[in-house]
Each structure stands twice: as C-alpha cells, then as structure tokens.
Amino acid sequence: MTENEGKGGPTTESLTLDDIAALLVQLEPNDINDLAAIRGRLEGLADDPAVGNPAIRKLLREAAKKIAVTIDAPIEDAAPALASACRLVTAASSIQRPSDHGPGLPRPSEMSDGEIAAVAAGPVAPPPPVHAEPTEAGAERRKYSAGVVLCPPDVDTTVLGEFVTECLDYIASAEGALLALENDPYDKESIDTVFRAFHTIKGVGAMLELTAISLLAHQAESLLSPVRDGSAKFTGTSANLSLRSVDMIKACMDKVQEALNGGSPIIPEGYDDLLHELTNPEAAAKHGGALAPTEPIPVISSPPPPPPKAAAPVAAPAAAPRAAAPAAVAPVQAARPVAGPPAPVAAAPAAAPAAKTASGHIVVAAPVPAPVPAAAAEPAQPAEAGEPKKRPEQRKPAESAVESSIRVRTDRLDRLIDLVGELVIAHSMVAQDDHLIHGANHDLVRKVTHSGKIVRELQDLSMSLRMVPLKSTFQNMQRVVRDVARKCGKIVDFVTDGEDTEIDRNMANLISDPLVHMVRNSVDHGIEVPEVREKNGKSRAGRVTLAAFHAGGNVIVQLTDDGGGLDRERIFSRAAEKGLVDPNKVLSDSEVYNIIFEAGFSTKEAVTDVSGRGVGMDVVRRNIEALKGRIEITSQLGAGTIFSIYLPLTLAVTDGMLVRVGKERYIVPTVSINMSLRPEQRQLSTVSGRGEMLILRGALIPIFRLHRLFDIHGAVENPTDALIVIVTDGAQRCGLLVDELLGQRQVVAKALGAGLGRVEGVSGGAILGDGRVGLILDPSGIVNLARHSGLL
Amino acid sequence: MASDPKATALAQRKLENAGKYLTFFLESEEYGIPILKVQQIIGVTSITVVPRTPHYVLGVINLRGKIIPVIDIRRKLDMPSVEPSEANCIIVVKSNGIEMGMYVDRVNEVLLVTSDDIEDTPFFGGQVSTDYLVGIAKTQGRVRLLLDIDKALSTSELLQMAAAFSAGGDPD
Numbered sequence: 001m002t003e004n005e006g007k008g009g010p011t012t013e014s015l016t017l018d019d020i021a022a023l024l025v026q027l028e029p030n031d032i033n034d035l036a037a038i039r040g041r042l043e044g045l046a047d048d049p050a051v052g053n054p055a056i057r058k059l060l061r062e063a064a065k066k067i068a069v070t071i072d073a074p075i076e077d078a079a080p081a082l083a084s085a086c087r088l089v090t091a092a093s094s095i096q097r098p099s100d101h102g103p104g105l106p107r108p109s110e111m112s113d114g115e116i117a118a119v120a121a122g123p124v125a126p127p128p129p130v131h132a133e134p135t136e137a138g139a140e141r142r143k144y145s146a147g148v149v150l151c152p153p154d155v156d157t158t159v160l161g162e163f164v165t166e167c168l169d170y171i172a173s174a175e176g177a178l179l180a181l182e183n184d185p186y187d188k189e190s191i192d193t194v195f196r197a198f199h200t201i202k203g204v205g206a207m208l209e210l211t212a213i214s215l216l217a218h219q220a221e222s223l224l225s226p227v228r229d230g231s232a233k234f235t236g237t238s239a240n241l242s243l244r245s246v247d248m249i250k251a252c253m254d255k256v257q258e259a260l261n262g263g264s265p266i267i268p269e270g271y272d273d274l275l276h277e278l279t280n281p282e283a284a285a286k287h288g289g290a291l292a293p294t295e296p297i298p299v300i301s302s303p304p305p306p307p308p309k310a311a312a313p314v315a316a317p318a319a320a321p322r323a324a325a326p327a328a329v330a331p332v333q334a335a336r337p338v339a340g341p342p343a344p345v346a347a348a349p350a351a352a353p354a355a356k357t358a359s360g361h362i363v364v365a366a367p368v369p370a371p372v373p374a375a376a377a378e379p380a381q382p383a384e385a386g387e388p389k390k391r392p393e394q395r396k397p398a399e400s401a402v403e404s405s406i407r408v409r410t411d412r413l414d415r416l417i418d419l420v421g422e423l424v425i426a427h428s429m430v431a432q433d434d435h436l437i438h439g440a441n442h443d444l445v446r447k448v449t450h451s452g453k454i455v456r457e458l459q460d461l462s463m464s465l466r467m468v469p470l471k472s473t474f475q476n477m478q479r480v481v482r483d484v485a486r487k488c489g490k491i492v493d494f495v496t497d498g499e500d501t502e503i504d505r506n507m508a509n510l511i512s513d514p515l516v517h518m519v520r521n522s523v524d525h526g527i528e529v530p531e532v533r534e535k536n537g538k539s540r541a542g543r544v545t546l547a548a549f550h551a552g553g554n555v556i557v558q559l560t561d562d563g564g565g566l567d568r569e570r571i572f573s574r575a576a577e578k579g580l581v582d583p584n585k586v587l588s589d590s591e592v593y594n595i596i597f598e599a600g601f602s603t604k605e606a607v608t609d610v611s612g613r614g615v616g617m618d619v620v621r622r623n624i625e626a627l628k629g630r631i632e633i634t635s636q637l638g639a640g641t642i643f644s645i646y647l648p649l650t651l652a653v654t655d656g657m658l659v660r661v662g663k664e665r666y667i668v669p670t671v672s673i674n675m676s677l678r679p680e681q682r683q684l685s686t687v688s689g690r691g692e693m694l695i696l697r698g699a700l701i702p703i704f705r706l707h708r709l710f711d712i713h714g715a716v717e718n719p720t721d722a723l724i725v726i727v728t729d730g731a732q733r734c735g736l737l738v739d740e741l742l743g744q745r746q747v748v749a750k751a752l753g754a755g756l757g758r759v760e761g762v763s764g765g766a767i768l769g770d771g772r773v774g775l776i777l778d779p780s781g782i783v784n785l786a787r788h789s790g791l792l
Numbered sequence: 793m794a795s796d797p798k799a800t801a802l803a804q805r806k807l808e809n810a811g812k813y814l815t816f817f818l819e820s821e822e823y824g825i826p827i828l829k830v831q832q833i834i835g836v837t838s839i840t841v842v843p844r845t846p847h848y849v850l851g852v853i854n855l856r857g858k859i860i861p862v863i864d865i866r867r868k869l870d871m872p873s874v875e876p877s878e879a880n881c882i883i884v885v886k887s888n889g890i891e892m893g894m895y896v897d898r899v900n901e902v903l904l905v906t907s908d909d910i911e912d913t914p915f916f917g918g919q920v921s922t923d924y925l926v927g928i929a930k931t932q933g934r935v936r937l938l939l940d941i942d943k944a945l946s947t948s949e950l951l952q953m954a955a956a957f958s959a960g961g962d963p964d
Binding site for chain 2: 767
C-alpha cells in the first residue's frame with residue numbers, strides 16, 4: 001500500500017503513538033524499511049525527556065526492541081513479536097491519553113518488567129494488577145463500548161461502498177474456508193484464504209479509518225496466526241471464534257451500509273464481548289463449550305499460567321521480556337482446548353478433567369453439546385476417542401485458480417441482456433417478414449439467416465452472463481447444517497455435489513431461503529438422533545447430501561437424507577386429524593407426501609426453535625413455484641427421503657405453449673401443462689347445468705372456458721370443436737378450453753408494468769415474435785378466478 | 793398582499809405549475825401535461841387487451857422490449873369514445889416512477905406557460921369533475937386545461953382492486 005509507505009517514510013517524526021499503533025497493525029514483518037523507521041521513532045520517544053511518564057518510555061523501549069527482533073528474526077518469530085510491539089505501543093498510548101482512564105484509576109508511572117512482559121504477551125497473559133491497567137483488552141473494552149460510531153463521518157461514500165462489496169466477498173470466501181477447515185484442520189489453502197480475508201479487511205479498514213472493523217480483523221488474524229505457521233492446531237474454539245468474527249464483520253458491514261444510506265453507524269451489539277474473547281481465547285473456551293484435548297502439546301506444561309484472578313506479578317516475570325513473544329504462543333494453545341477433529345460429544349464431559357490438569361485452567365464442559373462440525377463428526381468408537389479421525393469424504397481441494405474477471409454493475413448487465421432480448425425480437429420480426437419469406441431474393445434470405453446465427457449466439461452469451469455457480473448457496477447450507485445439528489444434538493455428515501452447476505443469479509438468491517428451510521427440516525425431522533440410528537443399525541452420523549445437476553433442460557437441486565423417511569400412515573392420519581384430507585380417500589404416495597407442503601401441517605409433536613410450527617414447507621413450495629419450478633418427494637420409511645427441486649435454467653426464459661382463444665393469444669407455462677386433448681361429447685358432463693367436467697380415465701377434471709373468464713368474443717363455443725389443455729395447479733388438475741395450440745415458444749417473461757398492479761389469472765407478459773405482447777397465464781390464478789366468479 | 797397566506801399559497805402553486813407543457817386534444821378541448829413527465833410520443837401500435845382490468849385500461853404494448861399499460865384518457869375523464877383515426881397517438885409518460893401510455897386524439901404543441909397565465913380551476917358544481925386538473929392556462933387567447941398527470945393516471949384504484957380481489961371479494 002503506497003499510502004503506508006508514504007507515512008512510514010521520513011515523516012515518522014510527526015507520528016503520534018496512535019498513528020504508530022495503527023501502522024504496526026498494518027505492517028508485515030517484511031516491510032523492513034518502515035519497521036526500521038518506526039523503531040527509530042520509538043527509540044527517539046523513549047529517550048525523549050519530554051515524554052514525562054517513565055512507564056510510557058519503558059513500554060516504548062520494549063516495543064522498539066520487539067521491532068528489532070522482528071527485523072532480525074526469521075519470519076515465523078517476527079509476526080508475534082510485531083504483535084507484541086503493537087500491543088506495547090497501544091498500551092503506552094492509552095496511558096498517555098488520560099481520557100481513556102476511568103476517573104478512579106490512577107495513571108501508572110512505573111511498570112515492572114513483569115507487567116510489561118504481560119502487556120507484550122497480550123491476550124493470553126493474565127490480566128496485570130489493577131494498577132497497571134489498561135491492558136489492551138481493558139482499553140479496548142472501554143474504547144469500543146456500544147453506541148460508538150463505526151466509521152468517520154467524512155468518509156468517501158463511493159470508496160466505502162466498494163469496500164463493503166469487496167469485504168462481503170472476502171467474508172463469504174473466509175466462511176467457506178473456515179467450514180472446510182473444520183473437516184481438515186491441516187488444509188493450508190483454506191487457512192491461507194481465511195488469513196488473507198482478515199488481512200485485507202484489516203488493511204483496507206485501517207486505510208478507511210474503520211478502526212473497529214480493522215481491529216476485529218486484526219485480532220481474528222492474530223488468533224489464526226499460530227495455526228497458519230503450524231505452531232498450533234485449528235481447534236473448535238478457534239473455529240467458533242473465527243466464525244463469530246466473520247459474522248461480526250458482516251454485521252459491521254451491514255451497519256456501514258446503513259451509514260451509506262444515511263443512518264448513523266453504531267457498533268453492533270456483542271462487539272466488545274467478541275473482541276474480548278478474541279484477545280482472551282480462554283474465556284471463549286468457557287463460553288463456546290470445551291473440547292477435550294486430543295493431542296498433548298508439549299508446551300502446555302511450561303510455564304503454568306496462573307489462575308485468572310490471582311494476577312501475580314510474581315509469575316509473570318518468570319518469562320523474561322524477550323521470551324515473552326514465544327511464550328505468547330504457548331498459553332494460547334494451552335488455553336484453547338485442542339480438539340482437532342472434534343472428540344465425540346459423549347466423550348467431552350469425561351475428557352474435561354484431562355483438560356483441567358493439562359492446562360492448569362478449569363475448563364468448563366458446557367452443557368450444550370460440543371460443536372459438531374457438520375461433515376467431520378463420525379460415530380467415534382470409544383476406543384478411538386481422542387484420535388483424529390479420518391474424514392469420511394475426501395473433499396476436493398479448493399480451486400485455487402483465480403479467474404480473470406472484472407466487476408460490472410448489475411444494472412448495466414441487465415440493460416445489456418434486455419437489449420439483446422430486443423435485438424432477438426427485432427431480428428425475428430425481420431426474418432418472419434412476408435417480403436422475405438415469399439420474396440425471391442435468396443441473397444437477402446442468406447444474409448438474414450447469417451445475422452440470425454450471430455444474434456442467437458449473442459443471446460446465448462448474454463444469458464450466460466447472469467449465471468453463477470451454486471457454490472456459495474451450498475456453502476451457506478453447510479453452516480445451516482452445522483448449526484442445526486448442534487442444536488438438535490445430532491451428528492450430520494453434510495456432502496455437496498455439483499456445486500459448479502450454474503444457475504441464474506437472481507434464482508440463486510431466491511432459492512436460498514427455501515433451501516435453508518428444507519435443509520433444516522432434513523436435519524431436524526429427517527435425521528434421527530445418534531442413539532436411534534444405532535438401534536436401527538445405521539451409522540451414528542446421518543448423511544445429508546445436497547446435489548445439483550442438469551437434466552432435461554432443468555437444473556435439479558436434490559436434497560437427500562438417510563434419516564427416518566416420511567411415514568405415510570402418520571402423515572395421512574395427522575392430515576385427516578387436522579381436516580386437511582378426507583380420511584376415507586385413497587391417496588397415492590406422492591399425494592400423501594405432498595401434504596407436508598400444506599400450510600399448518602407438522603408431524604413434529606413438539607415445537608422447537610428450529611422447526612415444527614407447520615409453517616415453512618408451504619412457503620417452500622410457494623417460493624419454488626414462484627421460480628417456475630416444482631418439487632418432488634421420494635421417500636422410503638426408515639431409509640431416507642429425497643427432495644428434488646426442478647428449476648428452469650433461467651428465470652428470464654419461460655417455456656410456454658402459445659394458445660389462441662378468439663383473436664387473443666396466451667402463453668401457458670409448459671411446466672404446468674399436463675396434456676391437451678380434443679374431448680368427445682361422452683367425456684363431458686355438467687354439474688347443475690353450469691360447472692363443466694371432463695371425465696378422463698376415471699378422473700373428473702373441471703373445465704374453465706377461457707373466453708368466458710376473460711370475456712373474449714368470437715371464440716369456439718363447442719368444446720368438441722375446441723381443445724382442452726389440462727394444467728396442474730399444485731395438487732389439483734383443471735382443463736382450460738382454448739381454440740387451438742399455436743406451438744411451443746421460449747419467451748422472456750416480463751411484468752405487465754407497475755401501473756397495472758396484479759391481474760388475476762395472468763402472471764405477466766412476453767413479447768412474441770411479431771413484436772406484440774402475449775399474456776402469460778397463471779393456472780392457479782385462473783382457478784381462483786373461476787371460483788370467485790361463480791363459474792365453477 | 794404578500795402577507796395574506798392564501799394569496800401566497802396561490803402564488804406559490806402558480807409558480808410551481810409554470811413551465812413547458814405538451815398539449816394534446818381530446819375532441820375540441822386542449823389539455824396540457826408538464827413536458828418533463830413526457831418520455832416519448834409513439835404512434836398507435838397493436839395493443840394487447842388485458843382481461844379483467846378497468847374499462848379505461850386499453851391493454852399493454854411493447855415499448856422497445858418493455859411492457860407498459862396504456863390508458864384511454866377519454867374514458868378516464870368520462871368522455872365518449874370515438875372512432876380511431878390516423879392522428880391518434882400514445883404519449884408515454886412517467887408518473888411516480890411508473891411508465892404508462894396515454895391514448896390521446898392528437899398531439900398539438902409544446903407551450904410555455906408562465907405563472908401569470910395560470911388560473912384556478914373554476915367550480916362547476918357536482919356535474920363536472922375537475923379532480924384531474926391543476927389549473928387552467930390562458931395563452932394566446934385560448935384555454936388549455938392543465939392535467940394533474942399523477943392523479944389522472946393514478947393506479948390506486950387498480951391496486952385497491954387487486955387488494956380487494958386477493959381478499960376474496962369480487963371486483964365486478
């Protein structure tokens with residue numbers, strides 16, 4: 001960053017302690033020139049009699065020494081030393097500023113070596129004696145209490161907006177990588193991804209003076225730093241803390257975004273606590289649920305960290321100031337109960353005492369089940385408890401190839417796609433012109449055909465512009481599975497497949513919510529608790545698979561679980577109880593399964609905060625139908641359930657059947673067409689002289705005359721001269737009487753303009769090949785219409 | 793004078809409504825709409841009838857790939873319909889962020905209306921609705937009715953209808 005170089009250069013004389021602290025946060029150990037300049041400045045300040053407080057001078061001298069270590073030392077030692085230097089300067093600067101002190105706290109004028117070492121060791125050191133406050137954590141807690149402004153008021157909104165976008169990308173990739181890390185704590189690539197994300201956010205955040213965000217990212221980065229250089233393992237605690245940091249940064253981004261829209265940016269709730277836990281991972285260990293250490297780490301036994309409250313300066317000096325940096329790492333490991341691939345839930349309480357003796361800390365085994373990372377936890381046989389388990393599924397290595405791309409504003413992209421759509425229509429109007437078709441100018445026909453090819457290719461390309469892989473959607477589900485499984489005390493192995501399958505960007509956004517619901521349901525209702533699974537001869541860990549693939553012009557998203565399956569009888573009796581079905585009716589399997597999509601239906605006896613209220617699945621079906629998709633269930637009792645969501649390739653193009661009624665033409669979505677036929681008189685019957693029915697293979701299907709519903713003149717009145725298009729509206733079928741079928745069309749569905757509001761029976765419009773607007777029918781709307789109009 | 797709040801409000805309103813107007817004819821009456829609201833003027837293209845919409849909605853048209861509704865302003869103002877002619881055209885306006893077509897007999901001219909030209913709409917009693925007018929402009933010895941385009945094209949009735957319908961009621 002050129003800006004930093006400018007600041008760190010010859011102008012260091014004007015830097016305040018705060019500036020130096022901020023710079024140290026951003027600098028890398030290999031920025032030797034800048035570090036040397038800062039070191040010079042610190043030494044200068046330490047020797048400067050104008051700096052009255054000897055404690056500050058001492059701190060600064062120590063910080064300068066740390067930087068000297070940084071410059072000389074190999075890179076692995078440099079990072080912690082740099083971090084300590086940063087903490088020392090921060091401490092010094094907070095002593096310097098009286099405003100940071102509580103009124104009751106005396107300003108220290110003298111600090112012992114031990115206290116300084118404690119400050120240098122930072123987050124893992126025991127809190128220094130009260131009079132030596134503030135430690136960094138203490139200072140920060142006061143500094144960032146709730147309600148503080150998150151970003152400076154005079155910030156450039158454009159730059160900030162770009163930062164938010166960029167940040168969210170980083171956050172998303174970090175989240176994915178963190179979840180991958182839970183399965184494979186040694187995955188270098190993932191840890192680098194997370195690290196890079198935090199690092200960039202820290203750097204850019206500091207540049208934009210978003211101190212709170214920058215600081216949080218910094219602490220998260222420091223937390224993972226020992227993992228990155230291999231001196232510590234990625235554990236359940238670090239996973240939890242990192243994920244929470246990710247969430248917190250996300251929350252901060254939301255607030256910043258609010259600020260961009262004119263709100264006042266307030267630091268989100270919980271920020272202080274998280275920052276405190278990041279600086280004191282041991283507290284986090286208590287908070288997040290302890291895990292048993294799986295491998296004793298040699299450093300744990302020495303030096304024994306003193307109990308938290310008895311902050312004994314006696315113990316701290318044991319570590320000489322210079323040794324403070326490596327020591328800083330050791331207690332981190334000690335305090336973080338190392339779990340690696342997590343120990344089985346059941347084993348956690350038993351192992352807790354071990355944690356106590358090993359680290360010298362009392363590690364409370366939380367009543368909640370220990371974090372069960374979704375994919376990794378397999379049923380652990382007691383014998384192998386404590387050993388890192390092999391992951392059941394060998395994950396593909398994360399793709400590292402960086403594709404070259406540029407950011408384009410979506411409105412421009414949409415405009416381009418619209419324009420291409422217009423071009424296609426304009427071209428087809430030329431191509432279908434009578435002069436061309438019946439003319440004798442073969443040369444012109446050839447030219448038009450040629451341009452037609454280019455136009456089609458352009459259309460294909462423009463359609464692909466909006467396509468995004470389902471990867472990020474699937475990654476979010478991983479998080480859902482993890483959280484829900486934890487809440488329900490289940491062990492779930494989550495597998496994704498085909499996450500590179502591409503889908504329209506808008507659709508990817510819209511499918512996310514229903515998927516969350518379904519995945520939750522699969523974990524909560526589908527997968528049984530480990531004990532039940534064992535009794536049924538299954539592995540303790542359930543498996544939920546989310547797969548996506550192309551088939552028959554659709555994208556199919558399939559959610560499979562190997563849980564209990566749907567209980568046909570139970571669903572039926574429950575539905576009959578609730579009056580949702582007629583108890584005497586004989587239903588097919590799929591009809592019974594479809595009941596679970598009815599509003600208010602739930603087989604779950606107890607309502608939990610995860611699911612069971614009977615809202616959800618109906619919303620799921622509605623959402624998916626809004627996407628012009630449909631959902632199918634296959635299930636086997638005791639063996640599992642498969643939900644298949646069929647989605648069109650893109651939202652923009654609807655497959656439709658063009659039908660004519662009188663002089664009007666309508667488009668019926670192909671997805672809802674069952675069949676079409678010309679009825680014979682004997683197939684037709686009426687109910688009380690009005691409602692018309694078609695008898696088809698023993699089933700009675702109501703018929704709606706489109707020309708009556710839509711008041712169209714000149715249409716065919718006699719059904720035997722017309723055609724009946726049988727459409728399915730979710731659960732039931734009905735027939736639409738039309739004059740003729742004009743053929744299949746792929747149309748771009750558009751709204752009828754905001755001015756019209758909602759038109760019952762019509763879901764939108766599309767521009768047909770001749771440039772006219774054709775209306776797209778909405779079968780379920782038509783059924784409603786017919787009911788309300790009393791035509792049924 | 794200036795201290796009279798009523799007069800001040802009137803002067804203020806006149807000032808607001810001064811500006812350039814596009815005028816068009818409905819029969820022999822000449823109406824004006826603020827030029828800034830006008831997007832474009834197009835010839836009459838084929839209009840697709842949308843079923844179950846109010847009588848003044850003629851249907852929808854394809855405006856360069858966009859679908860916009862077209863309103864027959866005669867029907868909206870309760871004027872009798874006439875045979876279509878060559879001069880008929882559709883004025884595409886944007887009101888409250890919504891694009892709509894306005895079917896008119898013929899377009900006349902763009903006219904500068906100063907605040908001095910504007911007078912309040914006189915009261916005609918219950919027989920004649922002047923809801924859609926913001927005022928009357930007298931220029932070059934002729935009278936132009938200044939249309940409140942937002943009200944005239946208001947879709948609130950449509951939206952209300954949709955709401956009533958989804959609530960289970962029948963709009964007819």
